Amino acid sequence: MSKIKKLYFQLKKRYNLPEKQWKMWCRRPKTIKEREEVVIGAILTQNTNWQNVEKAIANLKKADLLNLDKIAKINLPKLKKLIKPCGFFNVKSRYLKDMAGFVLDSGGIKELKKNNWLKLRENLLNQKGVGQETADSILNYALDKPSFVIDAYTRRFVKKYNLTQEQDYEKLKNLFQDSLKKDFRLYQDYHALIVIDGQNS
DNA sequence: AACCAGGAGAGAG
DNA sequence: CTCTCTCATGGT
Numbered sequence: 001m002s003k004i005k006k007l008y009f010q011l012k013k014r015y016n017l018p019e020k021q022w023k024m025w026c027r028r029p030k031t032i033k034e035r036e037e038v039v040i041g042a043i044l045t046q047n048t049n050w051q052n053v054e055k056a057i058a059n060l061k062k063a064d065l066l067n068l069d070k071i072a073k074i075n076l077p078k079l080k081k082l083i084k085p086c087g088f089f090n091v092k093s094r095y096l097k098d099m100a101g102f103v104l105d106s107g108g109i110k111e112l113k114k115n116n117w118l119k120l121r122e123n124l125l126n127q128k129g130v131g132q133e134t135a136d137s138i139l140n141y142a143l144d145k146p147s148f149v150i151d152a153y154t155r156r157f158v159k160k161y162n163l164t165q166e167q168d169y170e171k172l173k174n175l176f177q178d179s180l181k182k183d184f185r186l187y188q189d190y191h192a193l194i195v196i197d198g199q200n201s
Numbered sequence: 202a203a204c205c206a207g208g209a210g211a212g213a214g
Numbered sequence: 215c216t217c218t219c220t221c222a223t224g225g226t
Contacts, residue, residue: 043208045207046208046209047208047209047221048222048223048224049205049206049207049223049224050207051224051225052206052224052225053207055223055224084223085224086222086223086224087222087223088208088209088220088222089221089222090222091210091220095209129208129209129210130209131209131210132208133208133209134208137207149207152208154207
């Protein structure tokens with residue numbers, strides 16, 4: 001068994017991965033509304049801690065704007081004001097609107113889910129404001145696709161357990177994917193454990 | 202008061 | 215292709 005797989009069982013046992021430990025960013029969305037929230041969160045959380053994102057999301061929810069249709073229509077200054085707490089609001093507001101447009105033009109979340117996800121990943125990467133991490137977050141968390149997310153937590157995790165010296169995003173991604181069954185739930189759980197382990201050390 | 206927190210794009214060399 | 219700079223807020 002690979003080191004990565006062993007670590008998974010080890011961490012799962014140590015942290016007893018129960019539903020209650022699942023916070024918003026690692027909870028499995030079911031409804032379209034929830035999936036759209038994940039997409040929005042994926043953009044807002046860029047280079048920001050989750051607490052600030054929660055404030056921005058709370059603002060959007062309070063204004064009843066926490067869905068892609070509304071985001072696509074709202075005027076830019078208003079959107080900026082609402083997402084201000086999570087920083088970089090000038091770029092993120094533009095990214096959000098672009099993303100909303102992209103999803104809607106594609107026929108919505110439901111249609112996107114039917115796409116070949118490798119092709120969809122390419123399309124996502126062509127969107128301004130969507131890099132590899134954001135694309136994989138959307139694919140894995142919002143669309144139930146087995147695309148492993150490499151982020152700052154994952155990189156620290158890899159270093160902490162001496163899994164490899166590699167820094168390249170794709171190579172790190174493959175390191176995990178090649179060692180694990182292609183299961184989007186497993187990828188989500190693993191990433192949640194990586195974050196929990198990172199916060200407990 | 203500096204520094205960090207789940208990134209990505211644009212420009213320089 | 216790799217490096218550096220910029221975008222900006224909130225908590226410690």
